[in-house]
Amino acid sequence: MTAELVRGQNHPLSQSRLEIRVSAGTPVVAVAALGDENGRIHGVEWVAHPGAPTQPGLEVSRQAAADHRLAVDLDAMTDAVHRVGVLLALPAAGGGPGPARFGAVAAPFVAVTGLDGDEVASYTITGLEAESAVVALELYRRQGAWKVRAVGQGYTGGLAELLTDQGLPEAVPLAGSINEAVARGLARSVQAPPSRPSDGDRSRQTAAPALGPDQGGTAPQGAPGPVPPAYGGQPSGGPGQSGPQPSYGGGGAAEPSATTGGPINYSHPGRRNSAPPPPPPTAPPAQPGQPAQPVAGDATGWSMEERLYNQVWGMFEDLARSTAAYRSAVDFAESRMDKELEQALSDPRSRIGGQGDAVREAARARHAHLVDQAREVLDRDIAQLVAEADVVEPALPPAFARWDNPAWHAYRVPMEIPMALRLGDLRLPEADRIRIPMLLRLPLERGLWIDSGRADSIDGSFTDSHDMRRLAMDTAVAHAARLLAVYPAGEFTVHVIDPAGSGTQPLAPLTGTGVLAAPPAQGAAGVTDVLSRLTQRVDLVQMALRGGAPDALPPGFDTSQQLLIVNDFPHGFDDRAVNQLRYLADEGPSVGVHLMMVADREESSAYGPLLDPLWRSLLRLTPVPNSHLADPWVGHAWTYEPPLVPAGSQVLHQVLTQVAAARRAWNR
Amino acid sequence: MTKGQAISLQKNDGGSLTAVRMGLGWQAAPRRGLFGSRTREIDLDASAVLFADKQPVDVVFFRHLVSDDGSVRHTGDNLVGGVGQGGDDEAILVDLSRVPVHIDQIVFTVNSFTGQTFQEVQNAFCRLVDETNGQELARYTLAGGGAYTAQLMAKVHRTGGGWTMTALGNPANGRTFQDLMPAILPVL
Numbered sequence: 022m023t024a025e026l027v028r029g030q031n032h033p034l035s036q037s038r039l040e041i042r043v044s045a046g047t048p049v050v051a052v053a054a055l056g057d058e059n060g061r062i063h064g065v066e067w068v069a070h071p072g073a074p075t076q077p078g079l080e081v082s083r084q085a086a087a088d089h090r091l092a093v094d095l096d097a098m099t100d101a102v103h104r105v106g107v108l109l110a111l112p113a114a115g116g117g118p119g120p121a122r123f124g125a126v127a128a129p130f131v132a133v134t135g136l137d138g139d140e141v142a143s144y145t146i147t148g149l150e151a152e153s154a155v156v157a158l159e160l161y162r163r164q165g166a167w168k169v170r171a172v173g174q175g176y177t178g179g180l181a182e183l184l185t186d187q188g189l190p191e192a193v194p195l196a197g198s199i200n201e202a203v204a205r206g207l208a209r210s211v212q213a214p215p216s217r218p219s220d221g222d223r224s225r226q227t228a229a230p231a232l233g234p235d236q237g238g239t240a241p242q243g244a245p246g247p248v249p250p251a252y253g254g255q256p257s258g259g260p261g262q263s264g265p266q267p268s269y270g271g272g273g274a275a276e277p278s279a280t281t282g283g284p285i286n287y288s289h290p291g292r293r294n295s296a297p298p299p300p301p302p303t304a305p306p307a308q309p310g311q312p313a314q315p316v317a318g319d320a321t322g323w324s325m326e327e328r329l330y331n332q333v334w335g336m337f338e339d340l341a342r343s344t345a346a347y348r349s350a351v352d353f354a355e356s357r358m359d360k361e362l363e364q365a366l367s368d369p370r371s372r373i374g375g376q377g378d379a380v381r382e383a384a385r386a387r388h389a390h391l392v393d394q395a396r397e398v399l400d401r402d403i404a405q406l407v408a409e410a411d412v413v414e415p416a417l418p419p420a421f422a423r424w425d426n427p428a429w430h431a432y433r434v435p436m437e438i439p440m441a442l443r444l445g446d447l448r449l450p451e452a453d454r455i456r457i458p459m460l461l462r463l464p465l466e467r468g469l470w471i472d473s474g475r476a477d478s479i480d481g482s483f484t485d486s487h488d489m490r491r492l493a494m495d496t497a498v499a500h501a502a503r504l505l506a507v508y509p510a511g512e513f514t515v516h517v518i519d520p521a522g523s524g525t526q527p528l529a530p531l532t533g534t535g536v537l538a539a540p541p542a543q544g545a546a547g548v549t550d551v552l553s554r555l556t557q558r559v560d561l562v563q564m565a566l567r568g569g570a571p572d573a574l575p576p577g578f579d580t581s582q583q584l585l586i587v588n589d590f591p592h593g594f595d596d597r598a599v600n601q602l603r604y605l606a607d608e609g610p611s612v613g614v615h616l617m618m619v620a621d622r623e624e625s626s627a628y629g630p631l632l633d634p635l636w637r638s639l640l641r642l643t644p645v646p647n648s649h650l651a652d653p654w655v656g657h658a659w660t661y662e663p664p665l666v667p668a669g670s671q672v673l674h675q676v677l678t679q680v681a682a683a684r685r686a687w688n689r
Numbered sequence: 690m691t692k693g694q695a696i697s698l699q700k701n702d703g704g705s706l707t708a709v710r711m712g713l714g715w716q717a718a719p720r721r722g723l724f725g726s727r728t729r730e731i732d733l734d735a736s737a738v739l740f741a742d743k744q745p746v747d748v749v750f751f752r753h754l755v756s757d758d759g760s761v762r763h764t765g766d767n768l769v770g771g772v773g774q775g776g777d778d779e780a781i782l783v784d785l786s787r788v789p790v791h792i793d794q795i796v797f798t799v800n801s802f803t804g805q806t807f808q809e810v811q812n813a814f815c816r817l818v819d820e821t822n823g824q825e826l827a828r829y830t831l832a833g834g835g836a837y838t839a840q841l842m843a844k845v846h847r848t849g850g851g852w853t854m855t856a857l858g859n860p861a862n863g864r865t866f867q868d869l870m871p872a873i874l875p876v877l
Binding site: 026027029030031337340342343345346347349350351354356357391394395398654655 | 741742744746747755757758760764765766767768787789790791798
């Protein structure tokens with residue numbers, strides 16, 4: 022489990038080879054500095070920076086970037102080293118472009134992960150203002166073991182002041198050479214492929230109806246998978262009650278200028294976040310004794326999209342916890358009743374006359390009373406969440422919305438990548454009236470597996486394997502169509518491997534509208550061809566990124582995210598192809614190549630445990646409701662419902678037609 | 690507030706409290722002699738154990754910061770103390786209105802994780818604050834601590850429709866709340 026650190030908090034590290042991920046939403050310089058037991062940096066050879074990216078046990082990137090991965094090997098440190106500081110700085114402080122203070126950009130996020138990618142600890146550096154350099158984390162030796170501490174100490178004087186403070190004699194010249202190396206890197210690098218939100222584009226995006234235009238700045242990136250980002254302010258008292266909202270009120274005159282929509286944006290592009298975002302919609306004052314009326318977007322965030330995302334995660338957590346309270350109370354009531362009944366049974370007096378019956382009756386009554394009480398509380402909470410879902414659901418943008426949401430009928434090809442994607446709905450048996458949207462952060466961090474195996478469906482209805490495959494393929498097409506639709510034109514490419522052609526019919530929405538890069542690959546030759554091309558691509562992009570020279574990619578190189586749908590695995594796959602597939606699953610996600618397997622795990626059982634890591638690395642989804650997903654807080658088993666297009670609806674076709682038209686226009 | 694004293698958590702105006710915070714603060718006692726200015730770090734940990742009819746149901750401590758039902762939240766582990774110089778170093782927030790119906794007692798404990806006894810701790814206190822308005826309801830000082838490494842601070846339990854807090858102050862020994870269970874059970 023990830024420890025979300027707050028400033029000053031520490032956490033033990035069990036592994037010595039670590040990766041430190043940084044996401045800042047804007048290019049930053051990442052530097053790693055070694056210190057002795059007093060935290061002093063002895064010399065320039067103790068600092069890994071863009072000009073000298075590798076030092077024993079340390080590796081940092083050669084240039085400023087919004088996302089970094091720093092490699093640290095604590096075993097490789099000499100005994101003199103007691104601290105490893107992770108430092109971030111804005112390039113502007115050294116004369117580069119971009120914002121010059123951390124207060125003007127989204128809060129940087131840093132995470133310490135093991136080599137297996139599992140997060141050990143994470144820290145969002147909040148509260149920075151005029152600082153242009155910050156000590157983000159510190160790994161330190163304590164009684165022979167290593168720990169990580171969230172530091173968050175900022176410096177207004179940039180790296181020079183920071184390094185001076187750490188006792189480095191050559192701080193100023195070193196800061197100068199770092200800035201020089203960064204400036205060289207910036208001049209060399211091409212624009213990173215998928216650019217993140219900018220205000221001008223936002224206003225043209227299909228904003229949620231009746232909610233006011235959606236504006237605001239760069240969404241914090243990189244908050245991993247199912248961990249809700251920045252929940253700090255969410256009161257446990259449930260949504261709707263107006264919690265500690267950021268008080269952006271005040272300067273009412275300044276805000277509307279940027280929110281009037283339309284294509285012209287007068288705000289300075291370099292100062293996106295310095296203007297306060299529009300105030301979140303506030304709940305009307307509650308009637309005394311009544312819970313507050315819920316409103317859509319009643320959560321923290323820089324944009325309506327982010328607020329809705331956080332609100333959905335807040336509802337998810339509240340439902341998980343309310344249900345945990347209920348289940349715990351029911352369990353307790355049952356165990357108490359069992360104990361009392363047992364006592365009554367073993368008591369010789371109860372064998373005489375009606376005394377035993379009376380005791381048993383009382384035990385049952387006590388049980389029923391407690392369960393009723395617990396149910397009453399749960400019903401109160403669910404009613405509040407249902408009321409909230411009723412206002413949130415219609416307000417969701419297409420990427421978060423169900424296919425039957427009118428937002429999809431008003432669909433237009435977006436100009437930018439949304440924060441997240443709805444993969445389906447989640448529900449619990451106790452709260453059948455409420456469906457929580459299952460939102461997954463974009464870009465994808467792991468592949469998807471649509472399980473076409475014979476699952477035990479919830480309602481006990483029997484689905485035979487042929488129907489199941491058909492359903493699984495329909496589901497895969499719905500997911501792929503949604504991904505295609507929420508990415509801007511040309512920024513998402515879908516390849517299909519359908520060795521036996523069995524998916525021709527379900528794939529018709531994709532093939533018919535012409536949104537695929539190429540027709541589905543068939544036969545063993547087709548499989549080999551597609552896999553070889555994607556493998557080559559992953560290798561090429563990785564080499565370019567590792568070498569720090571993304572501009573070395575061939576001209577006209579397609580930088581979009583790639584999705585490979587594989588139907589009927591392992592049909593048509595030889596050993597070489599299976600290996601290539603495993604390579605894609607392992608290495609692809611970091612360079613934007615993702616898998617969507619439509620498969621029955623049983624059919625590849627001949628490979629034995631060899632493929633287990635592959636299946637584990639994928640997020641399993643089912644074409645029929647199935648309870649196999651757990652929430653990150655309590656670990657309830659949630660019933661997942663796939664996002665199917667309503668029967669007879671033309672929405673998929675309409676949306677894909679628009680996507681295809683936009684792709685054609687973009688390719689021209 | 691002294692040992693054994695109980696206060697009702699009803700507000701003066703008749704309404705009952707909805708959210709309280711149990712705050713814990715301490716400083717390491719300076720050692721005398723050569724290098725006397727050097728203080729040793731002391732890690733005290735606050736924990737809250739939730740009981741239903743004397744059965745422990747859930748616990749909130751530095752490895753489980755939020756109770757499963759979300760009603761009790763720990764603000765995070767502080768390993769050295771003294772940062773606030775009189776403020777809370779660790780705090781546990783309890784949303785009394787959301788505590789599950791079967792939970793009838795919550796016991797707050799303090800443990801010395803690093804093993805020093807309370808003799809080496811300075812200015813340690815535990816206090817109960819009305820989280821809605823910041824008003825301090827009760828303060829309990831650990832001054833003159835004895836040679837023990839843990840203390841049961843207080844318990845909050847249901848009485849009628851509301852909640853009552855009782856100061857405990859029982860000394861005990863142990864590194865985490867698990868070691869304290871034998872000491873807690875008699876006070877329930």
